[in-house]
Amino acid sequence: MAKILMIGNFKGGVAKSTTAFNLAAALWMCGKRVLIVDADPQYELTTRIGFNERDAETLYEWMLSEGTKNELPAPIYNRYAGDEKFCFIPSSPKVSNIEQALVSQSNRFKSPYLILRNLLHKYCEDFDYIFLDCPPSPGFMNNLCLIASDEIIVPVECAGESIDGLIKLDMTIQDVKEQVNPDLTIKGYLLTKYDDRTKITRKIREEISEEGLLLNTKIRSSIKFKEAGMFYKNIFEYDPNGNGAEDYMSLAEELFDVKRPDNWKTVSAECWEKTIGSQTEDEE
Numbered sequence: 001m002a003k004i005l006m007i008g009n010f011k012g013g014v015a016k017s018t019t020a021f022n023l024a025a026a027l028w029m030c031g032k033r034v035l036i037v038d039a040d041p042q043y044e045l046t047t048r049i050g051f052n053e054r055d056a057e058t059l060y061e062w063m064l065s066e067g068t069k070n071e072l073p074a075p076i077y078n079r080y081a082g083d084e085k086f087c088f089i090p091s092s093p094k095v096s097n098i099e100q101a102l103v104s105q106s107n108r109f110k111s112p113y114l115i116l117r118n119l120l121h122k123y124c125e126d127f128d129y130i131f132l133d134c135p136p137s138p139g140f141m142n143n144l145c146l147i148a149s150d151e152i153i154v155p156v157e158c159a160g161e162s163i164d165g166l167i168k169l170d171m172t173i174q175d176v177k178e179q180v181n182p183d184l185t186i187k188g189y190l191l192t193k194y195d196d197r198t199k200i201t202r203k204i205r206e207e208i209s210e211e212g213l214l215l216n217t218k219i220r221s222s223i224k225f226k227e228a229g230m231f232y233k234n235i236f237e238y239d240p241n242g243n244g245a246e247d248y249m250s251l252a253e254e255l256f257d258v259k260r261p262d263n264w265k266t267v268s269a270e271c272w273e274k275t276i277g278s279q280t281e282d283e284e
Helices: 016-029 044-049 059-065 093-103 112-121 140-148 164-179 199-211 224-230 243-256 267-283
Strands: 003-007 034-038 086-089 129-133 151-157 185-194
Touching (some): 003 016, 003 140, 016 086, 016 151, 016 185, 016 267, 034 044, 044 086, 093 140, 112 140, 140 164, 185 243, 224 243
Parallel strands (some): 003 129, 003 151, 034 086, 034 129, 151 185
């Protein structure tokens, strides 16, 4: 039975998509079955993965078809050719209109707020972990993700305004716990773009420590994450010997009690190269 985890913070640029992609990759290397759901209408994760199939079904079409005669299966795509243990569901700009679309058809549901949870639970036997990459602001889609999730990982950028979104997030979490999902918990606060040499990093670390639940693992600042995104790669595919890969593997070990395999620095890059090779052959 899959554990559903939301990667969320009501502020952009804190490495939500980066964390969802790379943490899922680390768990896959440790033998876990993982699914990433891009629930953000800005579809940054979908872009970062390199998914650009036109007219492909996305999270929007899947949610909208629930309960109709033409109900769709989950639009699940494999990261690597022939590997069904590292998968994702893409997003699109249309997700920004999902509230209006669902509410207009609310007679089909007990509540449109439960639709994402109900859909994901149909696939919980197929995966060990499901990660939800959420929008960077309060709203309908974030509420759906909170209702669907078991736990939340909160990335916090080591920058001056990074804590601003936490107050609203905490208030929303409490509302969801009281009204719909009493078992929802924060798994931990993850410091990202971490540089212990700066005063702002040390200040934010101290402030978050006072709240409790600060994770031991920190994601160190590195240009390699941006470079990896430019080539549609996760950090293990792009820079397996760097700090970023070490940090996200350490995060997986801390959070989920897994052990890195001996070939963890090579397996992702090898699978990616095989996938690219198979795509080239198909095009020819």
